[in-house]
Amino acid sequence: MRLPDSQLAVLEAASATDPTAVDRLADETDLDPAAVTRAAFDLRDEGLVTVDETTDTSAELTEEAHEYLDDGLPEVRLYKAAIEAGADDKPVSMGQLIGASGLGGPQVDIALSNFARKGYGSIDSGEVTADPDADPDSDPEASALETLAAGEPVDDTDLLDQLERRELVEQSERTVRKVTLTEKAVTALMEGIEAAETVDRLTPEMLTSGDWQDVEFAEYNVAADAPSVEGGRKHILRQTADRVKDVLVGMGFDEMEGPHADADFWINDCLFMPQDHPARTHWDRFALDVPPIQELPDQLVDRVESAHREGVGEDGEGYHSPWSRDFAEAVALRGHTTSLSMRYLSGFAGADIEPPQRYFSVEKVYRNDTLDPTHLLEFFQIEGWVMAEDLSVRDLMGTFEEFYNQFGITDIQFKPHYNPYTEPSFELFGTHPTTGELVEIGNSGMFRPEVLEPLGIECDVMAWGLALERLLMLMYGFEDIRDVHGTLCDLELLRETEVVY
Numbered sequence: 001m002r003l004p005d006s007q008l009a010v011l012e013a014a015s016a017t018d019p020t021a022v023d024r025l026a027d028e029t030d031l032d033p034a035a036v037t038r039a040a041f042d043l044r045d046e047g048l049v050t051v052d053e054t055t056d057t058s059a060e061l062t063e064e065a066h067e068y069l070d071d072g073l074p075e076v077r078l079y080k081a082a083i084e085a086g087a088d089d090k091p092v093s094m095g096q097l098i099g100a101s102g103l104g105g106p107q108v109d110i111a112l113s114n115f116a117r118k119g120y121g122s123i124d125s126g127e128v129t130a131d132p133d134a135d136p137d138s139d140p141e142a143s144a145l146e147t148l149a150a151g152e153p154v155d156d157t158d159l160l161d162q163l164e165r166r167e168l169v170e171q172s173e174r175t176v177r178k179v180t181l182t183e184k185a186v187t188a189l190m191e192g193i194e195a196a197e198t199v200d201r202l203t204p205e206m207l208t209s210g211d212w213q214d215v216e217f218a219e220y221n222v223a224a225d226a227p228s229v230e231g232g233r234k235h236i237l238r239q240t241a242d243r244v245k246d247v248l249v250g251m252g253f254d255e256m257e258g259p260h261a262d263a264d265f266w267i268n269d270c271l272f273m274p275q276d277h278p279a280r281t282h283w284d285r286f287a288l289d290v291p292p293i294q295e296l297p298d299q300l301v302d303r304v305e306s307a308h309r310e311g312v313g314e315d316g317e318g319y320h321s322p323w324s325r326d327f328a329e330a331v332a333l334r335g336h337t338t339s340l341s342m343r344y345l346s347g348f349a350g351a352d353i354e355p356p357q358r359y360f361s362v363e364k365v366y367r368n369d370t371l372d373p374t375h376l377l378e379f380f381q382i383e384g385w386v387m388a389e390d391l392s393v394r395d396l397m398g399t400f401e402e403f404y405n406q407f408g409i410t411d412i413q414f415k416p417h418y419n420p421y422t423e424p425s426f427e428l429f430g431t432h433p434t435t436g437e438l439v440e441i442g443n444s445g446m447f448r449p450e451v452l453e454p455l456g457i458e459c460d461v462m463a464w465g466l467a468l469e470r471l472l473m474l475m476y477g478f479e480d481i482r483d484v485h486g487t488l489c490d491l492e493l494l495r496e497t498e499v500v501y
C-alpha cells in the first residue's frame with residue numbers, strides 16, 4: 001500500500017486501542033492540526049481509521065476573575081468585614097462596612113448583590129446583618145475559579161453558567177476529534193506501507209523543471225477545518241441592499257438619489273399630508289434647526305397648496321385647514337423616501353418622466369419611533385414606483401410577488417390600509433421563518449389624484465415603501481433587528497451568517 005506521507009505519519013502515531021486526539025497527533029507528527037484532520041478524514045474514507053467527534057466546552061478566566069483570585073470575591077470580603085464588625089450580632093451600617101472592606105467603585109454593588117444572593121446575610125435600609133453560619137471559605141464560585149486557574153476542569157455547568165453571567169469566565173465550544181486505527185490499518189501497517197510524497201502547491205519551479213509531472217498532488221478537502229479569517233467584510237445589510245438593487249435593475253428600474261434632510265414640502269406636502277397631520281408634529285419628526293429650503297418650484301407649490309385647500313377636480317374637497325409655505329420650506333430628516341419619489345415625479349430631479357417609467361431607491365429614513373425588536377430610529381426603505389397607463393392593483397401585487405420571489409419569499413399577504421396619499425392602499429406581510437409570526441414588511445398603493453394632478457401626471461402611478469431590515473429578518477430568521485445593526489449588534493452573528501445569493 002502507498003499513502004501520502006502525512007497520512008502515513010498519522011497512521012503510525014495513532015493506536016487501535018486508544019482513541020487519540022488530533023492535537024496530540026499533531027504534536028507527535030509535527031504536522032499542524034488542520035493537516036492532521038485532513039489526513040484523518042482521508043484515512044477514514046479509505047477505511048483505515050475511525051474519527052469520533054465530541055464537543056468540548058472550555059472555560060477561560062477573565063481579567064476580573066484574576067483580580068478576585070488575588071483579593072477574594074467582593075461578597076466574601078464584605079462578609080469578612082461584617083463578621084469582624086460584629087454584624088452577626090446586630091446590624092452594622094453599610095457605609096462603615098464598605099469602608100472597612102476596602103471595596104470601591106463597581107465592586108460595591110457586586111458585593112452587595114452577591115452577598116444577598118448567596119445568603120451571607122441580609123441588607124435592610126442601609127444596614128447589613130451577617131448570617132453567622134455562612135461559610136465563605138467553601139464558596140463554590142471561589143473554589144471553581146481556583147480549580148480553573150489550576151488548569152483543572154469544572155464539571156458543574158450551572159456553576160459555570162453563573163460565573164459566565166458574572167463575566168468571570170468565558171466559555172467556548174470546540175470540536176474534539178479522536179482517531180482510532182481500524183483492523184485494516186493494523187494489517188496494512190504490519191505488511192508495510194510506502195510513503196508517497198505529495199505536494200499541496202504547484203510552484204513556478206515545478207513548472208519550469210518539469211517536476212510537476214512526477215509528483216503526486218494532495219487532494220482538496222473542502223470539508224476540513226480551517227482557521228477562520230476575521231477580516232473586514234461588507235455588512236450583511238449592505239450586501240442585501242446591493243442585491244435588492246440588482247433585482248430591481250433586473251426588473252427594469254432606474255435608481256433615484258436625493259437628500260436625507262429635505263424640505264417638508266417634498267416629504268409631506270406633495271403627498272397630500274395635511275399640515276396638521278399628527279405625523280407632522282415634533283413627536284414623530286426629526287426637525288432640523290437649519291435655514292429653510294426656499295428653492296421649491298413655485299408653480300408646483302401653488303398647485304399643491306390649492307389641492308390641500310380645495311382638493312382637485314370638479315367636486316374636490318381638500319382639507320380647508322391652514323397651509324403655510326414656511327412650514328413647507330422647513331427642513332427635517334426624511335421619515336420616508338417617498339420624498340425622492342416626489343422629487344422625481346415632479347421632474348424637479350431632472351429625470352425624464354414621460355410614461356412609462358420605473359424608479360427605485362434603497363436609502364435610509366429616520367423616524368422618532370420607540371426602539372424594540374422590530375423598530376429602529378433609522379432604517380433602510382426600498383422605495384419604488386411605476387408610472388404607466390391603466391395600472392391596477394393586480395400589477396402592484398404581481399410586482400411584489402416577482403420581487404420577493406427572488407429572495408425565496410413566496411407567501412406575501414396583502415391587507416387593506418390607509419395612507420393620505422394612496423387609494424387604494426395595502427400593507428404587506430410575510431411569515432417569519434422561525435417564529436411563524438406575521439411581520440409587516442411594507443406599505444403601498446396607487447397615488448391619489450390629489451397627489452398626481454398638481455404634479456401634472458395624467459396616467460397611473462403605483463408606489464411602495466418596503467423595509468430592508470424586515471426583508472433581512474424573513475431571509476435569515478433574525479428575531480431582533482438590533483442584533484444586526486446599532487450599537488448592540490451581535491458581531492459573532494454578523495461574521496457567521498452566510499449571505500444567500
Ligand SMILES: N[C@@H](Cc1ccccc1)C(=O)O
Pocket residue numbers: 335336337338419422442443444445463464465466
Ligand atoms: N411612504 C410609505 C410607503 C409608501 C410609499 C409610496 C406609496 C405608498 C406607501 C411608508 O413609509 O410607509
